[in-house]
Amino acid sequence: MRIAFATPAYWPAVAFGGPVWVARELTEGLVARGHRVDVVTTSLRSVGEPPAARFRTCTRVESGVQVHELATPLRYRWMGVTPTLPLVLELLPRPDVVHVFGYRDPVTTLTAGWARARRIPYVFEPLDMYVRRYRTLAAKRVFDRSIGERVARGAALVLAVSELEREQVIAAGLDEARVVVRPNGFPEPHEERGTALRARLGLGDEVPLVLYVGRISFKKGLDLLLEAVAEIPQVHVAIVGPDDGDGTLPRLEALRGRLRLNGRVHLLPPFDDQQPRQLYGEADVFVLPSRNESFGMVAAEAAAAGTPVVVTDQCGVAALLESAAVVVPPHAERIREGIVRLLADPGLRAQLASAGREVARRFSWPAIVAEQERLYRTAMA
Secondary structure (H helix, E strand, O other), rough: EEEEEEOOOOOOOOOHOOOHHHHHHHHHHHHOOOEEEEEEEOOOOOOOOOOOOOOOEEEEEEOOOOEEEEOOOOEEEOEOOOOOHHHHHHOOOOOOOEEEEEOOOHHHHHHHHHHHHOOOOOEEOOOOOOOOOOOOOHHHHHHHHHHHHHHHHHHOOOEOHHHHHHHHHOOOOOHHHHEEEEEOOEOOOOOOOOOOOHHHHHOOOOOOEEEEEEEEEEOOOOHHHHHHOOOOOOOOOEEEEEEEEOOOHHHHHHHHHOOOOOEEEEEEEOOOOOOHHHHHHHEEEEOOOOOOOOOHOOOOOHHHHOOOEEEEEEOOOHHHHHOOEEEOOOHHHHHHHHHHHHHHHHHHHHHHHHHHHHHHHHHHHHHHHHHHHHHHHHHHH
């Protein structure tokens, strides 16, 4: 197949979180299965930095994927304006299917319109953005009614990454017959254990360490995590990830001070642009305290590393982990109970470590890519 993949950010723009890793796994996996994949994307790297290329469109090859990084003279947060997109799309070999990976941004919106006009089937993956939440709700409502709903309703299939997201987009008005679940994959199970995190914090192996990895934003529920550990003496928390720019980081810093946690809660930027495989192994417990999360890639990564996971039931990945994690509501008291339970029971931690790796084997990326290939053929039919 010839596949066009439209996304507002692509590797190496890892500051935009899990979707960038997912896009890379899908596209490179499809190339490995013999397909041609052309990615159209912006030149954005992070929320706080200018685009890498304002006035020049370039094409590079990443593991066989043709990546067309478009000139991006203007941007707002993770959305880039790309005037050369129509020309680049016209110059591509006509795709058999288009993958619209994201919602409410110029690249995916225009690509979906281009595909509809040329009667090319496309699948739409909203990345947990179809339901309006948190910021600029009035502007989102106007966009959806005037433009956005055409993107969703024109798709041959709508891809949800969990049953939780599927239920939400159907409740928001999409035809349930066209909404299918294709979960994200888990990394290959491993037992890498680094030393960089504890060394940076000056902690010995005997000090209980709770880890969170990911963007620092309101939806991630990090305030709930701080409130949870405030009443667990001696426990240290490492929050490792980029600032989403929504004001959560300064609020967390203020909350840390009010709760007198300055010596135990550590707010750290990402260590590098690689997935934090070795960081997970240094933690006694990994916590994903999100208020809502269509999937939750970092919990999958932690499980694959054999780190016991506490995850809220508002994360789609919780349904896959089931008995391989401690699943709790997004409330500070229940998160605290989950952490205390794991820290007090080495046997339970070992049991969850083994179960997490087994889930990772079942939901491997090769299996997920094969399922994505099948869904493309369904969309084409």
